[in-house]
Amino acid sequence: xxxxxxxxxxLSTAAPIADPIGLALxxxxxxxxxxxxxxxxxxLLDALDATTTATGAPPAAASGNFA
Amino acid sequence: xxxxxxRAADREDDAAFRALLVDIIPSxxxxxxxxxGNRDTADxxxxxxxxxxxxxxxxxxxxxxxxxxxFMILRNLYFSYLRKNSRIVSFDPEVAERVLVTAPAQTxxxxxxxxxxxxxxxxxxxxxxxxxxxxxGLSYQxxxxxxxxxxxxxxxxxxxxxxxxxxxxxxxxxxTSGGSQGSHGTRKRV
Numbered sequence: 001x002x003x004x005x006x007x008x009x010x011l012s013t014a015a016p017i018a019d020p021i022g023l024a025l026x027x028x029x030x031x032x033x034x035x036x037x038x039x040x041x042x043x044l045l046d047a048l049d050a051t052t053t054a055t056g057a058p059p060a061a062a063s064g065n066f067a
Numbered sequence: 068x069x070x071x072x073x074r075a076a077d078r079e080d081d082a083a084f085r086a087l088l089v090d091i092i093p094s095x096x097x098x099x100x101x102x103x104g105n106r107d108t109a110d111x112x113x114x115x116x117x118x119x120x121x122x123x124x125x126x127x128x129x130x131x132x133x134x135x136x137x138f139m140i141l142r143n144l145y146f147s148y149l150r151k152n153s154r155i156v157s158f159d160p161e162v163a164e165r166v167l168v169t170a171p172a173q174t175x176x177x178x179x180x181x182x183x184x185x186x187x188x189x190x191x192x193x194x195x196x197x198x199x200x201x202x203x204g205l206s207y208q209x210x211x212x213x214x215x216x217x218x219x220x221x222x223x224x225x226x227x228x229x230x231x232x233x234x235x236x237x238x239x240x241x242x243t244s245g246g247s248q249g250s251h252g253t254r255k256r257v
Contacts, residue, residue, distance in 0.1 A: 024182045028101065031097075033096070041114065
């Protein structure tokens with residue numbers, strides 16, 4: 001496993017993780033991802049659902065480059 | 068295609084897009100929290116990212132890298148947030164030393180709260196690279212695409228960030244300098 005990860009890192013396809021820092025970073029990530037979604041997110045998703053059934057209004061302009 | 072058929076197709080597309088959003092929200096929250104160091108701010112930014120992605124869902128080309136697209140939206144929102152709040156972050160080893168006062172490392176186990184705190188002492192670009200590649204498991208290429216830089220730059224940032232955290236964890240600087248913090252001369256652990 002560790003060797004695979006190291007090889008993957010060398011190939012630039014994944015980060016090497018077999019050290020305390022890498023493992024801790026992954027744990028940090030996992031700690032958040034295993035949380036239940038807060039209620040505010042559930043409300044948000046409900047709101048998105050409502051937009052699909054309410055109107056056929058065109059979406060507002062947005063993109064990944066609006067800094 | 069009839070209007071009714073078109074609407075049905077649109078609803079299917081929306082449902083598929085929503086499913087993609089639901090799947091990626093946990094990873095976005097983890098990235099956001101790692102960048103902000105604050106749960107509420109991170110969640111606010113993620114929700115804004117979700118809203119913007121939803122509004123722009125017609126511009127997303129199915130089959131392209133949705134994860135990279137979402138991370139790009141979120142990081143742009145984060146840096147906009149930083150600019151609006153005039154938050155200037157620069158790595159200050161002395162600040163890091165003051166922050167990272169914990170027990171000596173004995174087991175190699177790193178306390179997550181300490182790691183999260185240590186991350187906040189790193190320069191933004193190093194923290195971002197570590198969160199994308201080290202925490203979220205993105206490839207260097209994906210991270211480079213998201214950040215908009217060369218893959219070598221991402222590799223360098225990851226390496227520097229890891230090195231900085233390692234120094235803080237192992238206290239190598241202390242061992243060479245005789246220790247500059249704390250009355251007991253203990254090594255720091257992140």
